[in-house]
Amino acid sequence: MLLEIENLHVKYGNVEVLHGININVDEGEIVTILGANGAGKSTTLLAISGLVKISGGLIRYKDEVLNKTPAHKIVRRRITQAPEGRRVFGTLTVAENLNLGAYTSTNHERTRKNLEWVYELFPRLKERENQLSGTLSGGEQQMLAIGRALMSDPKILLLDEPSLGLAPLLVRTIFNTIKEINKSGVTVVLVEQNARAALKLAHRGYVLEVGNVVLQDSAEALLSNSEVYDAYLGGKG
Protein backbone atom coordinates (compact mmCIF):
# COMPACT_ATOMS: atom_id res chain seq x y z
CA MET A 1 0.00 0.00 0.00
CA LEU A 2 1.45 3.33 -1.06
CA LEU A 3 -1.05 5.66 0.58
CA GLU A 4 -3.46 4.71 3.33
CA ILE A 5 -6.14 6.98 4.72
CA GLU A 6 -7.62 5.53 7.85
CA ASN A 7 -10.66 6.83 9.70
CA LEU A 8 -9.90 10.40 8.63
CA HIS A 9 -11.76 13.21 10.37
CA VAL A 10 -11.46 16.87 9.37
CA LYS A 11 -13.21 19.89 10.85
CA TYR A 12 -13.53 23.48 9.65
CA GLY A 13 -13.97 25.35 12.90
CA ASN A 14 -16.51 23.32 14.84
CA VAL A 15 -18.09 21.73 11.81
CA GLU A 16 -16.86 18.27 10.95
CA VAL A 17 -16.91 17.70 7.19
CA LEU A 18 -15.10 14.33 6.98
CA HIS A 19 -16.52 11.74 9.35
CA GLY A 20 -13.92 9.02 9.33
CA ILE A 21 -13.22 8.00 5.76
CA ASN A 22 -10.98 5.17 4.59
CA ILE A 23 -9.21 5.26 1.24
CA ASN A 24 -6.32 3.14 0.00
CA VAL A 25 -4.11 3.78 -2.97
CA ASP A 26 -1.75 1.21 -4.43
CA GLU A 27 1.36 2.02 -6.34
CA GLY A 28 0.68 2.62 -10.04
CA GLU A 29 -3.07 3.01 -9.70
CA ILE A 30 -5.46 5.69 -10.80
CA VAL A 31 -7.96 6.03 -7.99
CA THR A 32 -10.88 8.35 -8.45
CA ILE A 33 -12.89 10.02 -5.70
CA LEU A 34 -16.38 10.93 -6.82
CA GLY A 35 -19.21 12.78 -5.17
CA ALA A 36 -21.49 15.75 -5.36
CA ASN A 37 -20.48 19.30 -4.58
CA GLY A 38 -19.64 19.67 -0.91
CA ALA A 39 -19.11 15.96 -0.29
CA GLY A 40 -15.60 16.53 1.02
CA LYS A 41 -13.47 15.52 -1.97
CA SER A 42 -11.27 18.62 -1.97
CA THR A 43 -10.96 18.50 1.80
CA THR A 44 -9.63 14.95 1.50
CA LEU A 45 -6.94 16.01 -0.97
CA LEU A 46 -6.07 19.10 1.09
CA ALA A 47 -5.66 16.90 4.16
CA ILE A 48 -3.26 14.63 2.26
CA SER A 49 -1.28 17.67 1.12
CA GLY A 50 -1.17 19.08 4.65
CA LEU A 51 -3.14 22.21 3.88
CA VAL A 52 -5.95 21.41 6.32
CA LYS A 53 -5.50 20.06 9.81
CA ILE A 54 -6.55 16.52 10.59
CA SER A 55 -8.72 16.11 13.68
CA GLY A 56 -8.67 12.34 13.79
CA GLY A 57 -7.46 9.20 12.07
CA LEU A 58 -4.27 8.95 10.07
CA ILE A 59 -2.67 9.36 6.70
CA ARG A 60 0.10 6.88 6.07
CA TYR A 61 2.50 7.04 3.16
CA LYS A 62 4.93 4.12 2.80
CA ASP A 63 4.93 3.36 6.54
CA GLU A 64 5.30 7.00 7.51
CA VAL A 65 2.45 8.83 9.26
CA LEU A 66 1.97 12.25 7.65
CA ASN A 67 -0.66 13.69 10.01
CA LYS A 68 1.48 16.53 11.28
CA THR A 69 3.82 17.02 8.34
CA PRO A 70 3.55 20.61 7.04
CA ALA A 71 2.46 21.11 3.44
CA HIS A 72 5.85 22.18 2.10
CA LYS A 73 7.40 18.97 3.44
CA ILE A 74 4.70 16.74 1.94
CA VAL A 75 5.90 17.90 -1.48
CA ARG A 76 9.38 16.71 -0.57
CA ARG A 77 7.88 13.24 0.01
CA ARG A 78 6.86 13.51 -3.65
CA ILE A 79 3.13 13.86 -3.12
CA THR A 80 2.03 16.79 -5.25
CA GLN A 81 -1.33 18.37 -5.90
CA ALA A 82 -2.85 20.30 -8.78
CA PRO A 83 -5.55 21.98 -6.72
CA GLU A 84 -9.14 22.81 -7.49
CA GLY A 85 -9.47 26.01 -9.50
CA ARG A 86 -5.90 25.52 -10.87
CA ARG A 87 -4.44 28.27 -8.72
CA VAL A 88 -1.62 29.05 -11.12
CA PHE A 89 0.35 32.16 -10.21
CA GLY A 90 -1.25 34.64 -12.59
CA THR A 91 1.38 37.37 -12.20
CA LEU A 92 4.17 34.91 -13.00
CA THR A 93 5.06 33.61 -16.44
CA VAL A 94 4.37 30.06 -17.53
CA ALA A 95 8.06 29.20 -17.22
CA GLU A 96 8.24 30.72 -13.73
CA ASN A 97 5.23 28.68 -12.65
CA LEU A 98 6.84 25.52 -13.95
CA ASN A 99 10.13 26.31 -12.26
CA LEU A 100 8.32 26.81 -8.96
CA GLY A 101 6.88 23.34 -9.44
CA ALA A 102 10.46 22.11 -9.15
CA TYR A 103 11.13 24.32 -6.12
CA THR A 104 12.06 21.36 -3.92
CA SER A 105 14.27 19.72 -6.51
CA THR A 106 18.03 19.95 -6.24
CA ASN A 107 18.75 17.82 -9.26
CA HIS A 108 19.04 20.21 -12.21
CA GLU A 109 19.39 17.48 -14.78
CA ARG A 110 16.19 15.85 -13.55
CA THR A 111 14.36 19.19 -13.56
CA ARG A 112 15.47 19.86 -17.11
CA LYS A 113 14.20 16.44 -18.20
CA ASN A 114 10.91 16.97 -16.41
CA LEU A 115 10.47 20.31 -18.14
CA GLU A 116 11.09 18.65 -21.49
CA TRP A 117 8.52 16.02 -20.61
CA VAL A 118 5.93 18.60 -19.53
CA TYR A 119 6.44 20.51 -22.78
CA GLU A 120 6.05 17.25 -24.65
CA LEU A 121 2.77 16.50 -22.86
CA PHE A 122 1.52 20.07 -23.31
CA PRO A 123 3.18 21.69 -26.34
CA ARG A 124 0.87 24.68 -25.82
CA LEU A 125 2.78 25.58 -22.65
CA LYS A 126 6.05 25.69 -24.55
CA GLU A 127 4.55 28.15 -27.03
CA ARG A 128 3.42 30.39 -24.17
CA GLU A 129 6.51 29.96 -22.02
CA ASN A 130 7.08 33.68 -21.46
CA GLN A 131 3.46 34.73 -21.20
CA LEU A 132 1.96 35.72 -17.83
CA SER A 133 -0.15 32.75 -16.81
CA GLY A 134 -3.01 35.03 -15.79
CA THR A 135 -3.54 35.65 -19.49
CA LEU A 136 -3.91 31.94 -20.37
CA SER A 137 -7.25 30.33 -21.20
CA GLY A 138 -8.89 28.04 -18.65
CA GLY A 139 -7.69 24.93 -20.44
CA GLU A 140 -4.14 26.19 -20.71
CA GLN A 141 -4.16 27.08 -17.02
CA GLN A 142 -5.24 23.53 -16.22
CA MET A 143 -2.38 22.19 -18.34
CA LEU A 144 -0.06 24.51 -16.46
CA ALA A 145 -1.40 23.37 -13.09
CA ILE A 146 -0.80 19.73 -14.00
CA GLY A 147 2.54 20.45 -15.64
CA ARG A 148 3.67 22.44 -12.63
CA ALA A 149 2.76 19.54 -10.33
CA LEU A 150 4.72 17.14 -12.54
CA MET A 151 7.82 19.32 -12.23
CA SER A 152 8.28 18.10 -8.66
CA ASP A 153 8.69 14.57 -9.99
CA PRO A 154 5.79 13.16 -7.95
CA LYS A 155 5.20 9.57 -6.94
CA ILE A 156 1.59 10.48 -6.20
CA LEU A 157 -0.23 13.12 -8.20
CA LEU A 158 -3.40 14.51 -6.64
CA LEU A 159 -5.72 16.10 -9.19
CA ASP A 160 -8.75 18.08 -8.03
CA GLU A 161 -11.37 18.42 -10.75
CA PRO A 162 -9.07 18.96 -13.71
CA SER A 163 -12.05 18.97 -16.08
CA LEU A 164 -13.90 21.77 -14.32
CA GLY A 165 -15.15 24.38 -16.76
CA LEU A 166 -13.41 22.90 -19.80
CA ALA A 167 -14.92 22.14 -23.19
CA PRO A 168 -15.50 18.40 -23.85
CA LEU A 169 -12.71 18.15 -26.41
CA LEU A 170 -10.23 19.64 -23.97
CA VAL A 171 -11.43 17.34 -21.21
CA ARG A 172 -10.62 14.39 -23.43
CA THR A 173 -7.14 15.76 -24.09
CA ILE A 174 -6.51 16.29 -20.39
CA PHE A 175 -7.79 12.83 -19.46
CA ASN A 176 -5.65 11.19 -22.13
CA THR A 177 -2.66 13.01 -20.72
CA ILE A 178 -3.51 11.81 -17.21
CA LYS A 179 -3.48 8.27 -18.53
CA GLU A 180 -0.11 8.85 -20.14
CA ILE A 181 1.26 10.32 -16.91
CA ASN A 182 0.04 7.27 -15.01
CA LYS A 183 1.63 4.92 -17.57
CA SER A 184 4.95 6.60 -16.94
CA GLY A 185 4.75 5.35 -13.35
CA VAL A 186 2.99 8.11 -11.45
CA THR A 187 0.21 7.05 -9.10
CA VAL A 188 -2.84 9.28 -9.57
CA VAL A 189 -5.66 10.27 -7.22
CA LEU A 190 -8.30 11.95 -9.32
CA VAL A 191 -11.17 13.91 -7.81
CA GLU A 192 -13.96 14.47 -10.29
CA GLN A 193 -17.58 15.41 -10.69
CA ASN A 194 -17.38 14.19 -14.25
CA ALA A 195 -17.88 10.64 -12.94
CA ARG A 196 -18.25 8.74 -16.18
CA ALA A 197 -15.05 10.07 -17.70
CA ALA A 198 -13.19 9.53 -14.45
CA LEU A 199 -14.35 5.94 -14.08
CA LYS A 200 -13.38 5.13 -17.66
CA LEU A 201 -9.88 6.24 -16.80
CA ALA A 202 -9.50 4.92 -13.26
CA HIS A 203 -8.77 1.48 -11.87
CA ARG A 204 -10.83 1.94 -8.74
CA GLY A 205 -13.23 4.50 -7.36
CA TYR A 206 -14.68 5.78 -4.11
CA VAL A 207 -17.97 7.63 -3.80
CA LEU A 208 -18.18 10.27 -1.08
CA GLU A 209 -21.42 11.58 0.31
CA VAL A 210 -21.44 14.37 2.90
CA GLY A 211 -18.18 13.32 4.46
CA ASN A 212 -18.58 9.53 4.31
CA VAL A 213 -17.42 6.92 1.83
CA VAL A 214 -20.68 5.30 0.71
CA LEU A 215 -19.35 3.10 -2.10
CA GLN A 216 -16.04 1.72 -3.23
CA ASP A 217 -15.31 -0.70 -6.01
CA SER A 218 -13.40 -1.28 -9.19
CA ALA A 219 -14.07 1.37 -11.81
CA GLU A 220 -15.79 -1.16 -14.02
CA ALA A 221 -18.15 -2.26 -11.31
CA LEU A 222 -18.97 1.30 -10.39
CA LEU A 223 -19.62 2.17 -14.01
CA SER A 224 -22.19 -0.60 -14.30
CA ASN A 225 -23.66 -0.01 -10.84
CA SER A 226 -27.16 1.38 -11.27
CA GLU A 227 -26.99 3.21 -7.95
CA VAL A 228 -23.96 5.16 -9.08
CA TYR A 229 -25.57 5.59 -12.43
CA ASP A 230 -28.66 7.17 -10.95
CA ALA A 231 -26.80 9.34 -8.50
CA TYR A 232 -23.88 10.51 -10.57
CA LEU A 233 -23.98 9.47 -14.17
CA GLY A 234 -27.14 10.87 -15.59
CA GLY A 235 -29.91 10.32 -13.08
CA LYS A 236 -30.63 13.10 -10.65
CA GLY A 237 -27.00 14.21 -11.10
Added chain:
Amino acid sequence: MEEFFQQLTNGLAVGGIYALIALGYTMVYGVLKLINFAHGDLFTIGAYLGLTLLTSMSLMDSLGVFFGLLLLVLMVMGLVGLIGVLLDQIAYKPLRQSPRLSAVVSALGASIVFQNAVMLIYGARFQVYPQDILPRIVINIFGMPVPLIRIMILMASIFMMGALYFFIQRTKVGTAIRAAAEDQGAARLMGIDVNRVIMLVFLIGPALGGAAGLMVGLYYGQINFTMGWIYGLKAFTAAILGGIGNIPGAMVGGILLGVIEALGAAYISIAWKDAIAFFVLILILIFRPTGLLGERVAEKI
Protein backbone atom coordinates in the same frame (compact mmCIF):
# COMPACT_ATOMS: atom_id res chain seq x y z
CA MET B 1 17.41 76.37 -14.39
CA GLU B 2 19.93 75.99 -11.60
CA GLU B 3 17.16 76.15 -9.00
CA PHE B 4 15.19 73.52 -10.89
CA PHE B 5 18.20 71.24 -11.17
CA GLN B 6 18.97 71.53 -7.46
CA GLN B 7 15.40 70.75 -6.53
CA LEU B 8 15.28 67.86 -8.95
CA THR B 9 18.43 66.20 -7.61
CA ASN B 10 17.30 66.84 -4.05
CA GLY B 11 13.90 65.36 -4.88
CA LEU B 12 15.53 62.30 -6.44
CA ALA B 13 17.69 61.70 -3.36
CA VAL B 14 14.78 62.11 -0.95
CA GLY B 15 12.59 60.06 -3.29
CA GLY B 16 15.14 57.25 -3.21
CA ILE B 17 14.88 57.31 0.58
CA TYR B 18 11.08 57.21 0.43
CA ALA B 19 11.30 54.34 -2.02
CA LEU B 20 13.53 52.29 0.27
CA ILE B 21 11.06 52.73 3.14
CA ALA B 22 8.07 52.14 0.87
CA LEU B 23 9.50 48.77 -0.16
CA GLY B 24 9.16 47.54 3.41
CA TYR B 25 5.48 48.46 3.53
CA THR B 26 4.77 46.95 0.17
CA MET B 27 6.66 43.68 0.68
CA VAL B 28 5.01 42.97 4.02
CA TYR B 29 1.64 43.93 2.60
CA GLY B 30 2.33 41.62 -0.33
CA VAL B 31 2.71 38.46 1.72
CA LEU B 32 0.59 39.24 4.81
CA LYS B 33 -1.91 41.87 3.61
CA LEU B 34 -0.86 43.77 6.71
CA ILE B 35 0.22 47.40 6.94
CA ASN B 36 3.20 47.26 9.26
CA PHE B 37 2.63 50.47 11.18
CA ALA B 38 5.83 49.93 13.11
CA HIS B 39 7.88 50.15 9.91
CA GLY B 40 8.46 53.91 10.24
CA ASP B 41 9.95 53.29 13.67
CA LEU B 42 12.31 50.68 12.28
CA PHE B 43 13.50 53.45 9.99
CA THR B 44 14.04 55.67 13.06
CA ILE B 45 15.95 52.88 14.76
CA GLY B 46 18.17 52.65 11.69
CA ALA B 47 18.98 56.35 12.01
CA TYR B 48 19.84 56.03 15.71
CA LEU B 49 21.82 52.81 15.37
CA GLY B 50 23.74 54.48 12.56
CA LEU B 51 24.58 57.39 14.83
CA THR B 52 25.68 55.12 17.66
CA LEU B 53 27.86 52.98 15.43
CA LEU B 54 29.28 56.04 13.72
CA THR B 55 30.30 57.78 16.92
CA SER B 56 31.47 54.70 18.80
CA MET B 57 33.44 52.77 16.24
CA SER B 58 35.45 55.28 14.22
CA LEU B 59 34.99 53.14 11.14
CA MET B 60 36.05 55.88 8.75
CA ASP B 61 39.41 56.30 10.41
CA SER B 62 40.35 52.66 10.16
CA LEU B 63 38.72 51.74 6.86
CA GLY B 64 38.55 54.98 4.92
CA VAL B 65 35.39 56.79 3.96
CA PHE B 66 34.09 54.35 1.37
CA PHE B 67 34.59 51.06 3.16
CA GLY B 68 33.75 52.64 6.50
CA LEU B 69 30.38 53.79 5.20
CA LEU B 70 29.81 50.48 3.47
CA LEU B 71 30.39 48.53 6.67
CA LEU B 72 28.21 51.00 8.56
CA VAL B 73 25.33 50.54 6.12
CA LEU B 74 25.66 46.76 6.27
CA MET B 75 25.69 46.72 10.06
CA VAL B 76 22.66 48.99 10.31
CA MET B 77 20.81 46.90 7.74
CA GLY B 78 21.66 43.66 9.52
CA LEU B 79 20.62 44.93 12.93
CA VAL B 80 17.39 46.57 11.82
CA GLY B 81 16.58 43.50 9.70
CA LEU B 82 17.03 41.36 12.80
CA ILE B 83 14.72 43.64 14.78
CA GLY B 84 12.20 43.34 11.95
CA VAL B 85 12.29 39.54 12.13
CA LEU B 86 11.86 39.66 15.92
CA LEU B 87 9.00 42.14 15.54
CA ASP B 88 7.19 39.67 13.31
CA GLN B 89 7.89 36.69 15.53
CA ILE B 90 6.73 38.46 18.67
CA ALA B 91 4.00 40.84 17.55
CA TYR B 92 2.51 39.39 14.37
CA LYS B 93 3.17 35.66 14.07
CA PRO B 94 1.01 34.66 17.06
CA LEU B 95 -1.87 36.51 15.39
CA ARG B 96 -1.69 34.90 11.93
CA GLN B 97 -4.96 33.02 12.38
CA SER B 98 -6.69 35.93 14.14
CA PRO B 99 -8.85 38.57 12.47
CA ARG B 100 -6.74 41.06 10.53
CA LEU B 101 -7.61 43.91 12.87
CA SER B 102 -5.74 42.19 15.72
CA ALA B 103 -2.47 42.38 13.81
CA VAL B 104 -3.12 46.02 12.92
CA VAL B 105 -3.63 46.88 16.59
CA SER B 106 -0.51 44.91 17.43
CA ALA B 107 1.40 46.92 14.81
CA LEU B 108 0.25 50.20 16.31
CA GLY B 109 1.30 48.94 19.74
CA ALA B 110 4.71 47.91 18.44
CA SER B 111 5.13 51.36 16.91
CA ILE B 112 4.51 53.01 20.28
CA VAL B 113 6.88 50.61 22.01
CA PHE B 114 9.67 51.33 19.49
CA GLN B 115 9.18 55.07 19.62
CA ASN B 116 9.25 55.16 23.39
CA ALA B 117 12.22 52.86 23.55
CA VAL B 118 14.20 55.18 21.27
CA MET B 119 13.15 58.19 23.33
CA LEU B 120 14.11 56.52 26.61
CA ILE B 121 17.49 55.40 25.31
CA TYR B 122 18.50 58.47 23.32
CA GLY B 123 16.35 61.22 24.81
CA ALA B 124 13.63 63.31 23.26
CA ARG B 125 15.84 66.02 21.81
CA PHE B 126 17.28 66.12 18.30
CA GLN B 127 20.53 64.22 17.93
CA VAL B 128 23.21 65.44 15.60
CA TYR B 129 25.23 63.33 13.18
CA PRO B 130 28.95 64.15 13.07
CA GLN B 131 29.49 66.69 10.32
CA ASP B 132 32.95 65.63 9.25
CA ILE B 133 32.13 62.21 7.89
CA LEU B 134 32.13 63.02 4.24
CA PRO B 135 34.50 65.50 2.72
CA ARG B 136 32.34 68.51 1.83
CA ILE B 137 32.91 68.04 -1.83
CA VAL B 138 30.64 69.55 -4.42
CA ILE B 139 30.53 67.88 -7.79
CA ASN B 140 29.73 69.69 -10.99
CA ILE B 141 27.09 68.13 -13.17
CA PHE B 142 26.28 70.03 -16.37
CA GLY B 143 28.09 72.92 -14.81
CA MET B 144 25.88 72.90 -11.74
CA PRO B 145 27.17 72.08 -8.28
CA VAL B 146 25.67 69.08 -6.49
CA PRO B 147 26.76 68.00 -3.01
CA LEU B 148 28.56 64.65 -2.98
CA ILE B 149 26.32 63.25 -0.25
CA ARG B 150 23.26 63.78 -2.41
CA ILE B 151 24.82 61.82 -5.27
CA MET B 152 25.97 59.06 -2.95
CA ILE B 153 22.52 58.67 -1.42
CA LEU B 154 20.88 58.54 -4.79
CA MET B 155 23.38 55.99 -6.05
CA ALA B 156 23.10 53.86 -2.93
CA SER B 157 19.32 53.74 -3.08
CA ILE B 158 19.35 52.96 -6.78
CA PHE B 159 21.87 50.20 -6.17
CA MET B 160 19.78 48.68 -3.38
CA MET B 161 16.62 48.86 -5.45
CA GLY B 162 18.37 47.29 -8.41
CA ALA B 163 19.70 44.48 -6.25
CA LEU B 164 16.27 43.88 -4.76
CA TYR B 165 14.64 43.92 -8.17
CA PHE B 166 17.11 41.39 -9.47
CA PHE B 167 16.60 39.20 -6.41
CA ILE B 168 12.81 39.30 -6.61
CA GLN B 169 12.55 38.89 -10.38
CA ARG B 170 15.40 36.61 -11.25
CA THR B 171 16.16 34.24 -8.38
CA LYS B 172 14.33 31.15 -7.22
CA VAL B 173 13.73 32.51 -3.73
CA GLY B 174 12.55 35.83 -5.13
CA THR B 175 10.07 34.01 -7.35
CA ALA B 176 8.90 32.09 -4.28
CA ILE B 177 8.27 35.41 -2.51
CA ARG B 178 6.15 36.63 -5.44
CA ALA B 179 4.27 33.34 -5.50
CA ALA B 180 3.57 33.44 -1.75
CA ALA B 181 2.33 37.01 -2.11
CA GLU B 182 -0.16 35.87 -4.71
CA ASP B 183 -1.46 32.63 -3.18
CA GLN B 184 0.03 31.26 0.04
CA GLY B 185 -1.78 27.94 -0.18
CA ALA B 186 -0.65 27.29 -3.74
CA ALA B 187 2.88 28.34 -2.77
CA ARG B 188 2.89 25.73 -0.02
CA LEU B 189 1.78 23.14 -2.56
CA MET B 190 4.97 23.96 -4.47
CA GLY B 191 6.99 23.06 -1.40
CA ILE B 192 7.64 26.66 -0.41
CA ASP B 193 7.95 27.21 3.33
CA VAL B 194 5.77 30.29 3.59
CA ASN B 195 6.92 31.00 7.15
CA ARG B 196 10.45 31.31 5.83
CA VAL B 197 9.26 33.65 3.10
CA ILE B 198 7.56 35.88 5.67
CA MET B 199 10.69 35.89 7.78
CA LEU B 200 12.75 36.88 4.78
CA VAL B 201 10.39 39.73 3.96
CA PHE B 202 10.67 40.97 7.53
CA LEU B 203 14.44 40.84 7.16
CA ILE B 204 14.70 42.65 3.84
CA GLY B 205 12.03 45.33 4.33
CA PRO B 206 13.29 46.62 7.68
CA ALA B 207 16.92 46.34 6.50
CA LEU B 208 16.12 48.71 3.63
CA GLY B 209 14.13 50.96 5.97
CA GLY B 210 17.04 51.02 8.41
CA ALA B 211 19.43 51.98 5.61
CA ALA B 212 17.04 54.81 4.72
CA GLY B 213 17.17 56.04 8.32
CA LEU B 214 20.94 56.14 8.17
CA MET B 215 20.78 58.05 4.90
CA VAL B 216 18.48 60.67 6.39
CA GLY B 217 20.91 61.10 9.28
CA LEU B 218 23.80 61.55 6.90
CA TYR B 219 21.87 63.84 4.56
CA TYR B 220 20.19 66.20 7.00
CA GLY B 221 22.58 65.79 9.90
CA GLN B 222 19.94 65.56 12.60
CA ILE B 223 17.45 62.98 13.75
CA ASN B 224 14.58 62.73 16.19
CA PHE B 225 12.65 59.87 17.76
CA THR B 226 9.42 60.91 16.01
CA MET B 227 10.96 61.11 12.53
CA GLY B 228 9.57 57.69 11.60
CA TRP B 229 6.05 59.04 11.76
CA ILE B 230 6.30 61.58 8.94
CA TYR B 231 8.71 59.55 6.82
CA GLY B 232 6.57 56.48 7.38
CA LEU B 233 3.47 58.29 6.22
CA LYS B 234 5.18 59.62 3.14
CA ALA B 235 6.68 56.27 2.25
CA PHE B 236 3.29 54.69 2.80
CA THR B 237 1.88 57.27 0.39
CA ALA B 238 4.60 56.30 -2.06
CA ALA B 239 3.65 52.64 -1.73
CA ILE B 240 0.00 53.44 -2.38
CA LEU B 241 1.04 55.69 -5.25
CA GLY B 242 2.86 52.83 -6.93
CA GLY B 243 0.19 50.27 -5.98
CA ILE B 244 0.58 48.60 -2.60
CA GLY B 245 2.04 45.11 -2.84
CA ASN B 246 3.84 46.03 -6.05
CA ILE B 247 7.62 46.19 -5.64
CA PRO B 248 8.54 48.20 -8.76
CA GLY B 249 5.55 50.37 -7.86
CA ALA B 250 7.05 51.29 -4.50
CA MET B 251 10.29 52.27 -6.21
CA VAL B 252 8.58 54.45 -8.81
CA GLY B 253 6.14 55.86 -6.25
CA GLY B 254 8.93 56.84 -3.85
CA ILE B 255 11.06 58.60 -6.44
CA LEU B 256 8.02 60.33 -7.92
CA LEU B 257 6.80 61.55 -4.55
CA GLY B 258 10.24 62.87 -3.64
CA VAL B 259 10.44 64.84 -6.87
CA ILE B 260 6.86 66.15 -6.69
CA GLU B 261 7.46 67.25 -3.14
CA ALA B 262 10.75 69.00 -3.84
CA LEU B 263 9.45 70.81 -6.89
CA GLY B 264 6.21 71.67 -5.13
CA ALA B 265 8.07 73.10 -2.18
CA ALA B 266 10.22 75.20 -4.50
CA TYR B 267 7.59 76.45 -6.90
CA ILE B 268 4.38 76.43 -4.88
CA SER B 269 5.23 77.02 -1.28
CA ILE B 270 7.74 75.58 1.15
CA ALA B 271 5.09 75.77 3.85
CA TRP B 272 3.04 73.26 1.93
CA LYS B 273 5.87 70.76 1.53
CA ASP B 274 4.48 68.11 3.86
CA ALA B 275 0.92 68.67 2.73
CA ILE B 276 1.83 67.88 -0.88
CA ALA B 277 2.35 64.21 -0.08
CA PHE B 278 -1.05 63.91 1.48
CA PHE B 279 -2.63 65.82 -1.34
CA VAL B 280 -1.09 63.24 -3.68
CA LEU B 281 -2.39 60.43 -1.46
CA ILE B 282 -5.93 61.79 -1.57
CA LEU B 283 -5.81 62.25 -5.33
CA ILE B 284 -4.61 58.69 -5.81
CA LEU B 285 -7.26 57.25 -3.54
CA ILE B 286 -9.95 59.14 -5.44
CA PHE B 287 -8.81 58.68 -9.01
CA ARG B 288 -6.64 55.59 -9.05
CA PRO B 289 -7.03 53.53 -5.89
CA THR B 290 -4.99 50.67 -7.34
CA GLY B 291 -1.97 52.95 -7.72
CA LEU B 292 0.03 53.75 -10.83
CA LEU B 293 1.22 50.19 -11.43
CA GLY B 294 -1.68 48.68 -9.55
CA GLU B 295 -3.16 46.89 -12.50
CA ARG B 296 -0.43 44.31 -12.27
CA VAL B 297 -1.56 43.56 -8.74
CA ALA B 298 -5.20 43.46 -9.66
CA GLU B 299 -4.37 41.07 -12.43
CA LYS B 300 -5.47 38.10 -10.35
CA ILE B 301 -7.49 35.39 -11.90
